[in-house]
Amino acid sequence: MSDVIATLSPEEISEIEHEIALIPRRDGAAIDALLIVQKHRGWVSDESLRAIARLLEMSAEELDGIATFYNLIFRKPVGEQVILLCDSVSCWLRGCEQVKARLSERLGIGYGETTADGRYTLLPVPCLGACDRAPVMMVGDELHTHLDETDLSVLSPEGAAS
């Protein structure tokens, strides 16, 4: 068991154990544990998943059922930055489909895909709660508002959000 868990770093294990200490059951920390590992590694691999499951004393299958339920847990590798483009109603009324088309053209990828240079992954996201500034998207942790399909300069050549 220790070998399997050893695929997690001491830092990851310590952060997960901190969450476990707050609640009555070890498997109750499943979502937090997945997010902690993803924070360190960018995504949750099969190997990481099995290690987390052992640490939480639950089956890997059950944990995968949880991991795949949530929109923001990535079970495939993603780029350095994930672009979450809002495709919900207020952004739709303000032209998010045109933004999506232009973004796909510029990056050469569709939803669920990563650019060849590994810089960006493009995903749709449910309403980002910034409808007064539609259309909007997140690039990494940054919210970008009033998107204009003719100007996507927020995606700088260096890959950093402006």
Place this chain on the structure above:
Amino acid sequence: MTERPLTQNIRADGASTFLADYEANGGYSGLRKAVSSMTPESCLDEVKNSRLRGRGGAGFPTGMKWSFVPMGEKAGPGHKYLIANADEMEPGTFKDRLILEQDPHQLLEGMMLAAFTIQADIAYVFLRGEYVLAAERLMQAIAECYEAGYLGDNILGSGYSLHLHLHRSAGRYICGEETALINALEGKRANPRPKPPFPQVAGLWGRPSIVNNVETLCNITHIITHGADWFQTLGRGEDSGTKLFGASGNVKNPGVWELPMGTPVREILEDHAGGMRDGYQLRGFLPGGGSTDFLVEQHLDLAMDYDVIGKAGSRMGTGTMIVLDDRNCPLGMVRNLSRFFAHESCGFCTPCRDGIPWVVQLLDRFEQGQATEDDIALLEEKAAFIGGIGNTHCALAPGAMEPVNSALKYFREDFERHITAGGCTYNGAAGRH
């Protein structure tokens, strides 16, 4: 006393009000008052007397919701929980973000007062994962509260103790449903639970729990500080208090504003949102988010009160309106909403899991010019079944069908035209043409 309590600390520059400024503006006087001179019973009476109704969408009376929590020895041994639902994911809703980012202490004080009233000893903020700035500011505010003695053991020397944690969600709309939220807090898939038992009796970890929307809890701060009688004077119509109303879509000045309950729709859309953008006409609006029924021009003079909007065939919902204009296709808008609900269904109940994608497929047929008259009848039949109360565990599917049913009612000619014209005639896609 302010007439705009919820936004009194909101600054034009978008910066957050932290502890020193919050206290300087009267902050935490409600908490001091409650723990020094009130009892849980008198706090509950104040909230009941205020006639506050839940601001998350359902409009359930907050005091009544709390009154089902077992108190004293009846609660049995163990924790009680107070949870702030900050999982703002209803399409077209952007009101709680304002408070979370710019006045986090207002929410925290409301949570402390709610927790004191039900005698909860653990509280959670359940925050949607994408609200990164809100998470940073809440973390800072929570740390300030522990430092100042507003959180932790023996708060302000009262003997009352409360510990508060921030949970950042991994993202699903259904987490906004309170029993699904509780499952997510327990680390599980966020499937709503069958009720009863209700969370007030058996919620998080099987213990008594209250889940309230962010805006609801913020109101508690002001009700306890200034009293129920004052709160009742804030409303213009049947309901008490103020509300964060908003408008998005092709209006001139989209935004969110704190206004008295009972403010007429026309005032919100014309005076505050500035009317339609040049070149756009109003076709209709969803009064409170993506799961409310369309209303149309004839409803513009209605007051935004729960029962007034209910009698008109829709719901107050979150109070943030989504405005449909004449250059965007009503079917396209409903198709966008239905796709959202199909994607966000937890998949537990068959009418929701299989029925909403079926509705999307039917709407696709209209869009692509393949629909016949029979498809209108089929759509009506499916929408009635999927939206039938009691056919599913939670309100996701009924909510999803509200824009569909009301679009069939108010925009029937658009459905007909998609059949006769062989597809959509609205310049293809939505947007700024």
